[in-house]
Amino acid sequence: MTTKRSRSLSSAAADSNAPQNGIASLLSPKAQGKRRVTTSSPPPHVGAPPNRLIIAIDLDSFYVSASRLLDPSLIGQPVGVKQKGLLATCSYEARALGVRKLSTVRDALRRCPALILVDGEDLTWYRRLSAKVWRLVRGVVGPWDGKVEKLGLDELFVDVTEMVDAHIRGREEGKTREDAGRVFFQVAPDSEPEAGFWYDTLGKPIGHVLPLDSHASSSEDTPSSTYRSRLILTTHLALHLRNLIHSQIGLTTSAGIAHNKVLAKLVSSRHKPAKQTLFLPRSAEDVVRFLDDEADVRAIMGFGGAIVSKMRESLGATSSEAAANDDASPPLSVSLARKAFPLAHLTTLFGPRLGIRLHGLLRGLDDEEVAPTPLYPLQISIEDTYRGLKGQEVVAEQMRLLAASLLRRLEGELMGSGAGMLSSEPGKAEQMEKQDDRGKWQRHDMPLFLPGEQGNITGKEAPISDQKVIVRCYRERESDPSESSTWQRYPLTVRLSIRHGWGKRTSRSTAMPLDIFDVRTLSRRERAERLAGVLMGLLLRGGPGQGQGQGQISGEALLGGEGLNLINIAALNLATRRPAAQPLRTFFDAGGGGAARQKRDSVDMETLLQLPEDIRREVAAQYGIVLEEQEAVVGAEQESRLDTGCEEDEDDALWDDLPPIPAMDPSSPANIASSSLVCSHCGVAEAPWLQHDHARWPIYGVPAVLLGSATASEGSGA
DNA sequence: TGGGGTCCT
DNA sequence: AGGACCC
Numbered sequence: 001m002t003t004k005r006s007r008s009l010s011s012a013a014a015d016s017n018a019p020q021n022g023i024a025s026l027l028s029p030k031a032q033g034k035r036r037v038t039t040s041s042p043p044p045h046v047g048a049p050p051n052r053l054i055i056a057i058d059l060d061s062f063y064v065s066a067s068r069l070l071d072p073s074l075i076g077q078p079v080g081v082k083q084k085g086l087l088a089t090c091s092y093e094a095r096a097l098g099v100r101k102l103s104t105v106r107d108a109l110r111r112c113p114a115l116i117l118v119d120g121e122d123l124t125w126y127r128r129l130s131a132k133v134w135r136l137v138r139g140v141v142g143p144w145d146g147k148v149e150k151l152g153l154d155e156l157f158v159d160v161t162e163m164v165d166a167h168i169r170g171r172e173e174g175k176t177r178e179d180a181g182r183v184f185f186q187v188a189p190d191s192e193p194e195a196g197f198w199y200d201t202l203g204k205p206i207g208h209v210l211p212l213d214s215h216a217s218s219s220e221d222t223p224s225s226t227y228r229s230r231l232i233l234t235t236h237l238a239l240h241l242r243n244l245i246h247s248q249i250g251l252t253t254s255a256g257i258a259h260n261k262v263l264a265k266l267v268s269s270r271h272k273p274a275k276q277t278l279f280l281p282r283s284a285e286d287v288v289r290f291l292d293d294e295a296d297v298r299a300i301m302g303f304g305g306a307i308v309s310k311m312r313e314s315l316g317a318t319s320s321e322a323a324a325n326d327d328a329s330p331p332l333s334v335s336l337a338r339k340a341f342p343l344a345h346l347t348t349l350f351g352p353r354l355g356i357r358l359h360g361l362l363r364g365l366d367d368e369e370v371a372p373t374p375l376y377p378l379q380i381s382i383e384d385t386y387r388g389l390k391g392q393e394v395v396a397e398q399m400r401l402l403a404a405s406l407l408r409r410l411e412g413e414l415m416g417s418g419a420g421m422l423s424s425e426p427g428k429a430e431q432m433e434k435q436d437d438r439g440k441w442q443r444h445d446m447p448l449f450l451p452g453e454q455g456n457i458t459g460k461e462a463p464i465s466d467q468k469v470i471v472r473c474y475r476e477r478e479s480d481p482s483e484s485s486t487w488q489r490y491p492l493t494v495r496l497s498i499r500h501g502w503g504k505r506t507s508r509s510t511a512m513p514l515d516i517f518d519v520r521t522l523s524r525r526e527r528a529e530r531l532a533g534v535l536m537g538l539l540l541r542g543g544p545g546q547g548q549g550q551g552q553i554s555g556e557a558l559l560g561g562e563g564l565n566l567i568n569i570a571a572l573n574l575a576t577r578r579p580a581a582q583p584l585r586t587f588f589d590a591g592g593g594g595a596a597r598q599k600r601d602s603v604d605m606e607t608l609l610q611l612p613e614d615i616r617r618e619v620a621a622q623y624g625i626v627l628e629e630q631e632a633v634v635g636a637e638q639e640s641r642l643d644t645g646c647e648e649d650e651d652d653a654l655w656d657d658l659p660p661i662p663a664m665d666p667s668s669p670a671n672i673a674s675s676s677l678v679c680s681h682c683g684v685a686e687a688p689w690l691q692h693d694h695a696r697w698p699i700y701g702v703p704a705v706l707l708g709s710a711t712a713s714e715g716s717g718a
Numbered sequence: 719t720g721g722g723g724t725c726c727t
Numbered sequence: 728a729g730g731a732c733c734c
Contacts, residue, residue: 062734083720088734104719123721152723152734304732353726354731371724383721495728507728568721 050227050259053234054370055158057241058254059133060273062154064091065251066129067118070474074116080108081120082471084385088120092273119473126153133245134373140241143189150373157261158241159370164234168224185236197243199236206235207255207276210267211290214280228280231257235278242276262301262366263287266294287364288338296331302361308332310349315340338362376489380413381570382406388501390563392536398567399535404528406569407516408478414489414574415481415519487517490578491571494531496538501562508538512571514581535569 059065063081068074078094080087082105090099090108098111108115120126130153137156138148144163148156167185170176177184179198187196224233234257242253256268258279267279281287297303297311312332341362347355360366382405389395495509513534516527 083722086719088720102719121721127722150723150734155734302732306731351727378724381722385720505729509728 051161052159052259053161053164053230054258054261054264055156055160055234055238055241056256056258056261056264056268057137057156057158057238057245058256058268058272059130059154059245060252060254061089061091062130062251063089063118063120063126066126067120067472067474069129069250070125071118071472074118074472077116078112078114079116079118080105081118083121090115117471119471122474123153125474129249129251130154132249133251136244136248137241140187140244147370147372149370155265157264157370160234160237164230164237168230168233171224185233185240187240197236197240199233203229203232205232205278205280206239207278208271209278209280210270211281211286214282214286227259231259231278231280235276238276260364260366261368261370262361263364265301266291266299281364284363291338291362291364292333292335294334297334297337297362298331300334300361302358303337307350307358311337311341314345314349334362376414376574378574379570379572380406380409380491381495381568381572382409383497383566383568385566386564388563388565389567390560395539395564395567396532396536399539400528400532402567402569403531403535404524406571407524407528407531410491410516410571411481411519411524412479414487414491415485416488417482417484417486481519487578489574489576490517491574492579493571493573494534494538495568495570495572496535497566497568497570498539498564499566501565505566505568507568508541509570509572510534510538514579517578 064074064079067079067081074091076093077091078097078099079091080094080099081089085105087099087101087103087105087108089101094108094112094115095101097114099108099115105117130150134148134150134156137158138146140146141148141158141160141163144160144166146163147159149158150156167176171183176186178201181202182198182200184198185196186193224230238255238257242255245251245253252274254268254272254274255276256264256266256270256279257276258264258267263279267277271277279290281290291300294300298305298308312329315332315336341349341359343355343359346359349355350358382402384398384402386398389398491512493509494512495507497505497507499505513530515522515530518527522530
């Protein structure tokens with residue numbers, strides 16, 4: 001591809017050590033390296049033009065627009081989408097009334113009492129819509145090897161270099177349709193010749209152009225394949241993509257077009273909403289001048305809080321200024337950053353790799369590729385925040401709720417028929433629910449892109465605690481996994497992250513219990529129970545060096561001080577194939593042997609529970625089954641089948657009839673013993689939720705490898 | 719002061 | 728496992 005493109009461009013070598021003058025310095029170091037092989041050295045000021053064509057697309061106030069698709073009565077209103085105490089985003093009507101993005105709900109309401117609040121804590125709907133946009137764009141550029149990268153839920157990077165150059169090539173070969181000074185950009189390879197758009201050959205860009213005088217001053221006659229013409233053509237393609245997103249999904253977008261990601265993104269936010277901007281520099285000086293318009297270096301993607309804080313600190317040391325607080329201090333401007341931080345300074349502060357990168361970014365150099373977002377994510381996590389959650393029962397209860405929602409997401413996003421996410425083709429109705437006046441969830445099919453035609457729909461309005469305010473709330477309809485649906489990815493690892501009242505996050509991970517994949521034989525409640533048990537084990541395990549001796553639980557985590565502020569559960573390490581059974585069950589199996597797991601799978605749980613108690617216990621022990629758990633689960637399931645007719649309709653009622661996870665009090669061993677099995681390896685009796693991890697951490701804080709082949713007496717520290 | 723994600727060390 | 732970045 002590089003060679004193809006190099007032929008049609010005035011390709012020229014640009015040594016990466018050459019002074020960064022003229023257009024040559026627009027090139028990223030990487031691109032320079034690639035192209036260097038093609039020709040001999042050019043004058044430094046007329047190097048090859050940058051050759052990538054990047055579109056950054058930003059969905060305008062995404063959560064608000066998405067909410068308006070569900071509830072057209074929000075159109076034209078000042079709307080804030082809240083997550084707990086914070087406004088994730090707000091509508092432009094709200095911004096006109098003084099509401100700011102990321103302000104507190106309290107603050108926003110003070111400024112704008114008429115603000116309509118929408119609950120945005122459940123991301124299901126936004127996630128679906130976001131994926132739909134991604135698929136739509138990828139469907140257009142994908143056939144030409146175009147790459148689409150999702151950044152969060154509301155931004156896309158699109159690399160259309162191949163696509164645009166292929167069109168130009170076709171045009172030069174006379175293969176395009178032309179009519180009265182216009183050319184048809186055919187967007188589908190061959191199958192749909194009508195898919196595409198017409199553009200005029202005058203070389204006029206669509207939308208805004210920066211720098212302001214750039215386009216006017218370059219009216220020279222240039223071949224269509226110069227980088228300026230290619231960028232201008234790209235603005236037409238950007239408009240086409242934005243029109244598709246608007247017509248097929250009903251969302252407006254802003255976009256930036258430039259030759260790299262960082263500039264495309266910067267420029268995309270210069271004109272919002274529903275506008276696009278092309279960055280068309282004539283020289284490196286143009287780039288630097290543009291960047292110097294930014295009063296805050298943080299506007300450049302890659303300069304985050306920690307980096308800027310460190311830079312300011314370093315600056316303060318030399319300019320004898322107080323190393324002030326992070327937020328209170330004035331922003332660091334791009335021009336000051338560039339002047340005050342030569343390459344050597346940056347590499348000293350941040351290491352060679354990051355230092356070089358930051359140095360380039362300050363000059364608009366960015367060689368970061370558009371990394372195609374894979375069909376399946378690398379991790380899926382859910383989290384919730386609390387105000388000092390403490391007490392084992394309370395924590396365990398939340399753990400079960402979180403485990404259940406994680407499983408719901410895993411089923412929704414990792415199961416399918418093989419093509420992945422079939423449930424959500426463009427144009428197909430999304431099945432959502434909203435609450436009626438009485439708080440009952442009602443079906444509400446959402447045909448996309450018909451805003452305003454739903455009549456007067458009002459979501460259920462719930463008061464939030466201290467404010468006399470209503471919050472509108474929507475949720476996804478539960479869909480039953482079809483018979484043909486199977487797991488497409490298997491998370492091998494589960495990670496628990498928590499935050500204590502004061503500090504930072506800490507996390508621990510362990511193997512995912514394989515039971516969660518048994519959607520056919522186990523209800524979600526059962527699987528959630530298993531997962532929650534594993535997570536409680538993770539929570540109580542404590543890190544190495546903590547809670548030694550008596551199997552002492554690091555109880556401060558649950559009981560002490562401020563309690564938990566945040567719980568996050570992540571499924572990661574997503575494998576394409578179902579993993580082999582873990583030896584965790586057999587570890588506790590009295591008879592040992594790898595066959596135990598298979599035998600256990602063949603046990604009919606309901607049949608087992610019919611047996612007389614003594615026999616039941618014996619069989620259960622042999623198969624590594626925790627009886628109390630199974631009894632409770634099966635019992636609850638039968639009960640709920642009896643009176644509801646088996647639909648899992650009410651989320652809230654789902655857990656009411658479940659017994660709590662047995663209390664894990666190390667000071668009462670009897671309690672443990674009554675609901676646990678004894679490890680055949682070291683003899684310790686473990687509560688159900690501690691069994692999973694026991695193989696790795698037989699005694700709290702003591703790794704298994706240090707124990708050697710412990711006897712029962714050595715191992716039973718509890 | 720949210721509920722997510724990615725990559726690097 | 729943690730820390731940085733992104734939204």
